Amino acid sequence: MARRRSASRRSLLPKGVCAFGTAFFALLTLACAALTFDVSSTAVEHTAAAQGRAGEVGTVTVTGERRVASGRGASRVQCLGTFTPKGDGPARTDVDVHVPEAECVQGRSQDARFVEGDDFLIETRMSAYVPGATPAGRFYTLAAPLLLIDGVFGLFGLACAVFTFGFAREFVRAALMRPGRRPEVS
Numbered sequence: 001m002a003r004r005r006s007a008s009r010r011s012l013l014p015k016g017v018c019a020f021g022t023a024f025f026a027l028l029t030l031a032c033a034a035l036t037f038d039v040s041s042t043a044v045e046h047t048a049a050a051q052g053r054a055g056e057v058g059t060v061t062v063t064g065e066r067r068v069a070s071g072r073g074a075s076r077v078q079c080l081g082t083f084t085p086k087g088d089g090p091a092r093t094d095v096d097v098h099v100p101e102a103e104c105v106q107g108r109s110q111d112a113r114f115v116e117g118d119d120f121l122i123e124t125r126m127s128a129y130v131p132g133a134t135p136a137g138r139f140y141t142l143a144a145p146l147l148l149i150d151g152v153f154g155l156f157g158l159a160c161a162v163f164t165f166g167f168a169r170e171f172v173r174a175a176l177m178r179p180g181r182r183p184e185v186s
Contacts, residue, residue, distance in 0.1 A: 015174040021167030025160045032157025039149050045115055050098065050129040055113030058085040060097050060128040062108050079104040083114045083128045095126045098133035 013021075048054035060081045068078045079097040092114070099110070112128040 013170050013174065015171060018167050018171035018174055022164055022171055025164040025167060028160040029157050029164055032153045032160060036150050036153045036157065039153075046127065046129075049113040049115045049127070050133050052113060052129075052131055055115045055129065056085050056089075058083055058089075058112060058114055058128075059109055060084075060095065060112040060114075060130065062097055062099070062104060062106050063093075064106060065104055077104060081128065083112065083126070085114065092126055095128050097128050097130070099130045100132040103130070 060083045062081045064080045067075045081097040083095045084091045110130045117126040
């Protein structure tokens with residue numbers, strides 16, 4: 001009885017397979033965690049700036065506009081402008097200006113909150129939010145896409161973490177097995 005029990009504790013996978021599986025799933029876990037964090041933090045930062053709770057305070061002047069693809073062949077107009085911070089600091093040009101509907105008038109200056117661009121995993125441009133604006137083309141105000149992305153990558157990352165620990169356990173078992181002895185299979 002004791003022999004059968006100890007045989008069931010031994011690894012059936014070679015050390016190389018266990019080491020590769022551990023490293024592969026650990027990297028997938030880290031990638032999913034980074035993507036989930038990046039999506040969430042970007043969404044929170046842009047939404048808070050649109051609500052006037054975050055971002056650098058200053059003034060934005062609309063200097064033009066450009067067409068941006070918004071999915072399924074449709075496009076929308078994105079205002080562009082120059083952000084001048086309150087107090088000291090350089091003016092920033094070619095900033096996406098988020099204004100309430102139908103207020104993209106060239107030459108108009110308004111108080112705004114500035115959010116620096118980020119290209120860690122999800123590329124975002126420098127953005128200035130006028131009070132009452134909807135952040136980033138309405139994507140970040142919708143909870144469903146954010147929860148879907150975070151949920152999918154969060155659960156996938158959790159599954160990868162489980163596989164990481166499983167392969168690591170098998171690697172340790174394979175490393176502790178005496179050379180020349182094969183586990184018994186019952």
